[in-house]
Amino acid sequence: MSNKKIYLTIITGTVILIIASMLSITYGAKSVGFADVIDAVLGRNIENYNVNVVQARIPRTVFGILAGAALSVSGVLMQTITRNPIADPSILGVNTGASLFIVIGISVFNIQSKLSYISLAFLGAMLTAILVYKLASMGYGGATPIKLALSGAAISTALSSLVSVFVMPDSSVMTSFRFWQIGSVGGASNEDILLILPVVIISLIVSVFISSDLNTLLLSEETATALGLNVNRTRLIAAVCGVLLCSSITALAGPISFIGLMIPHLIRLLVGSEQKKLILISALYGGSILVISDVLGRLLGRPGELESGIMTALIGAPCFIAIIRRAKVANI
Amino acid sequence: MSENILRAEQIHAGYSDKEILHGVDITIPQNKISVILGSNGSGKSTMLKTFCRLLCPAEGQVTLDGKNISSINSKTLAKTIGLLPQNSIAPEGIKVADLVARGRFPYRKFMTPLSKHDYEAISEAMCFMGINDLADASIDELSGGQRQRVFIALSLAQQTDILFLDEPTTFLDIAYQVEILDLLKELNQKRGTTIVMVLHDINLSSRYADYIFAMKKGKLICQGTPAEIITSENIKEIYGLDSIVIEDPISCSPFIIPDSRCY
Numbered sequence: 001m002s003n004k005k006i007y008l009t010i011i012t013g014t015v016i017l018i019i020a021s022m023l024s025i026t027y028g029a030k031s032v033g034f035a036d037v038i039d040a041v042l043g044r045n046i047e048n049y050n051v052n053v054v055q056a057r058i059p060r061t062v063f064g065i066l067a068g069a070a071l072s073v074s075g076v077l078m079q080t081i082t083r084n085p086i087a088d089p090s091i092l093g094v095n096t097g098a099s100l101f102i103v104i105g106i107s108v109f110n111i112q113s114k115l116s117y118i119s120l121a122f123l124g125a126m127l128t129a130i131l132v133y134k135l136a137s138m139g140y141g142g143a144t145p146i147k148l149a150l151s152g153a154a155i156s157t158a159l160s161s162l163v164s165v166f167v168m169p170d171s172s173v174m175t176s177f178r179f180w181q182i183g184s185v186g187g188a189s190n191e192d193i194l195l196i197l198p199v200v201i202i203s204l205i206v207s208v209f210i211s212s213d214l215n216t217l218l219l220s221e222e223t224a225t226a227l228g229l230n231v232n233r234t235r236l237i238a239a240v241c242g243v244l245l246c247s248s249i250t251a252l253a254g255p256i257s258f259i260g261l262m263i264p265h266l267i268r269l270l271v272g273s274e275q276k277k278l279i280l281i282s283a284l285y286g287g288s289i290l291v292i293s294d295v296l297g298r299l300l301g302r303p304g305e306l307e308s309g310i311m312t313a314l315i316g317a318p319c320f321i322a323i324i325r326r327a328k329v330a331n332i
Numbered sequence: 333m334s335e336n337i338l339r340a341e342q343i344h345a346g347y348s349d350k351e352i353l354h355g356v357d358i359t360i361p362q363n364k365i366s367v368i369l370g371s372n373g374s375g376k377s378t379m380l381k382t383f384c385r386l387l388c389p390a391e392g393q394v395t396l397d398g399k400n401i402s403s404i405n406s407k408t409l410a411k412t413i414g415l416l417p418q419n420s421i422a423p424e425g426i427k428v429a430d431l432v433a434r435g436r437f438p439y440r441k442f443m444t445p446l447s448k449h450d451y452e453a454i455s456e457a458m459c460f461m462g463i464n465d466l467a468d469a470s471i472d473e474l475s476g477g478q479r480q481r482v483f484i485a486l487s488l489a490q491q492t493d494i495l496f497l498d499e500p501t502t503f504l505d506i507a508y509q510v511e512i513l514d515l516l517k518e519l520n521q522k523r524g525t526t527i528v529m530v531l532h533d534i535n536l537s538s539r540y541a542d543y544i545f546a547m548k549k550g551k552l553i554c555q556g557t558p559a560e561i562i563t564s565e566n567i568k569e570i571y572g573l574d575s576i577v578i579e580d581p582i583s584c585s586p587f588i589i590p591d592s593r594c595y
Contacts, residue, residue, distance in 0.1 A: 209443065212440060215434060219422065219434060222384075226413070227434070227437040228409060228438040272425055272426065273425065
C-alpha cells in the first residue's frame with residue numbers, strides 16, 4: 001500500500017468527519033443557521049433558542065464520534081484475535097453480557113443513573129468475555145479462533161434467552177430496556193461522555209501500542225510464537241481493550257450494530273491489514289459514519305428521529321452484503 | 333557466533349491427557365542439516381514443536397547451551413531459533429516485502445520504524461530466496477512454491493542460527509520440492525545455518541540430510557548419517573515396510589524402493 005494512498009485516505013476521512021460533525025450540529029428535527037452554530041460553539045448569544053438547540057447537539061456529536069471510533073477499533077481487535085473476518089464486538093458475547101447485566105439492573109435493582117448502567121455493562125461484558133474465553137480454552141489447542149467464535153455464539157444465545165426471562169414478564173422493564181436496546185447516541189450528556197472518555201482513550205492508545213504485536217499475531221500462532229511473541233498475553237490485552245471500548249459505548253447507547261463489523265472491513269479494503277493504520281483509520285471513519293447515520297436518522301425520522309442503532313443497521317446491512325459480494329473477505 | 337547447542341533431554345510431552353513423546357533425547361548437530369523421520373503419529377512434529385517452545389514438555393527439558401529454553405526471554409530465543417510451521421498464514425493482500433519484514437519482529441524496538449539493519453536483513457533474505465522481483469506483489473497472487481519461498485525468507489530475515497521446518501515441501505510438486513531443498517542446502521553451506529526438518533519423503537531426506545533421527549511411537553529408535561540409517565532393516569523397523577535400497581545416481585545417497593504385494 002503506497003503512502004500516497006494512505007495519506008489520501010486519512011485526509012478524505014478527516015474531511016468527511018468535519019463535514020459530518022457540521023451536519024450533525026446543524027441538521028435535525030429543527031435545522032438552524034450557520035451563524036447560530038458559530039455562536040453556540042463560541043458560547044455567544046446563549047439566550048437564543050437556536051443556539052441552545054445547537055449546544056444540545058454538541059454532546060451527541062462528540063459521543064457519536066467517540067462511539068463510532070470505539071466500536072470500530074473494538075471490531076478490529078475482535079477480528080484480529082479471533083482471526084474471524086465476520087467477528088464484531090458481539091462475537092465474544094460481549095453485547096449480550098452487557099445487556100443481561102443491564103436488564104437485571106433495571107428489573108431487580110431499578111437502576112437509573114448512567115454510572116450504574118456503565119458499571120453494569122462493563123461488569124457483564126467482562127464476565128462474559130472471561131466465560132467465553134474459559135469455555136474456548138477447554139480441550140485441545142487452547143482458545144483457538146474458531147473455538148472462541150463458537151463459544152461466543154453459544155454463550156451469547158444462552159444469555160439472550162436469560163435476557164428474555166427478565167424482560168418478558170414485566171412491561172415497565174420492557175419499556176426501559178427497549179429504549180436502551182435500540183441504540184441511540186442522542187441520550188448522552190457531557191457528564192456521561194466524561195465518564196467513559198478515559199476508558200475509551202486509554203483503550204485506544206493501548207490498541208495502537210500493541211499494533212506491532214497484533215501484526216505478528218496475524219501470521220499464525222506458531223509463527224508468532226517462533227518470532228518471540230507472547231501470544232496469549234497479546235490476545236488478552238487486545239480482548240480487554242476490545243471489551244472496554246465496546247461495553248462503555250454499549251452502556252450509554254445500547255448495542256449499535258454493524259459499525260464494528262463493517263468499518264474494519266471497509267478500511268481493510270482501502271489500506272490493507274497493517275494494524276496500526278487499520279486501527280487509526282477505522283477510528284476516523286467509524287466516527288464519521290456513526291455521526292452521519294445519526295444525522296440521517298434525525299432527518300428521516302422527522303419530527304421525531306430514527307435511533308442510530310437502526311440507521312447503522314439500515315446502512316450497514318446493504319453495505320456489508322455489497323462488500324461480501326465484491327470480494328475478498330474469505331480471511332483476514 | 334555463540335555455541336548454540338540445542339539439546340532435548342528426556343522429553344515427555346503431548347496434548348492434555350495423551351502423552352505422545354515418551355522420553356526422547358536428541359542433540360541437534362550444529363551447522364548440519366538434520367531430518368526427523370517417522371511414520372504418521374510417531375511424534376516427529378510434536379518433537380519439533382517442543383524444540384520450538386510451542387509445546388511445553390510435561391517432563392524433561394530442552395536446553396540451549398545448557399540453559400532451559402523456557403527460562404530464556406522469548407524474543408532473545410527468537411533471535412537464535414526460527415521456525416517455518418507446516419501451515420503458514422498471511423494476512424490477505426499483504427505485500428511480499430511487508431510479509432518478509434514481519435520476520436524482524438524480535439529485533440524491533442517499541443513503536444519505532446524498521447531500522448537500516450532491518451532493511452538490509454529483509455533484502456538479503458529476499459535476495460537469497462530469489463524473490464526480489466516479487467517484493468511488491470500481493471501474497472495472494474503467488475503460486476504454492478513462491479509462497480513457500482516467501483515464508484522461508486520471513487524466517488531468514490529473522491537471522492537465526494538454527495532453523496526448524498515442519499514439512500516444508502508437503503504441498504509442493506516435485507520440482508518445487510527440489511528447489512526448496514536445494515535452497516535450504518545452500519543456506520546451510522553458505523551460512524552454516526543449522527537446519528532441522530520434518531520430512532515425509534525418505535529419499536529426499538536421504539539426499540539432503542547430513543544426519544537423520546528416526547522416531548517411532550514417541551521414541552527415538554535410531555540416529556546417524558543417511559548411509560547408516562537408510563537400510564532395509566531400519567525402514568522395516570520404522571515404517572513396517574519391506575524395501576530394497578539402491579544408490580541414488582545423482583547424490584550417491586541411499587535410495588529406497590518400496591516393495592509391494594501386487595508385484
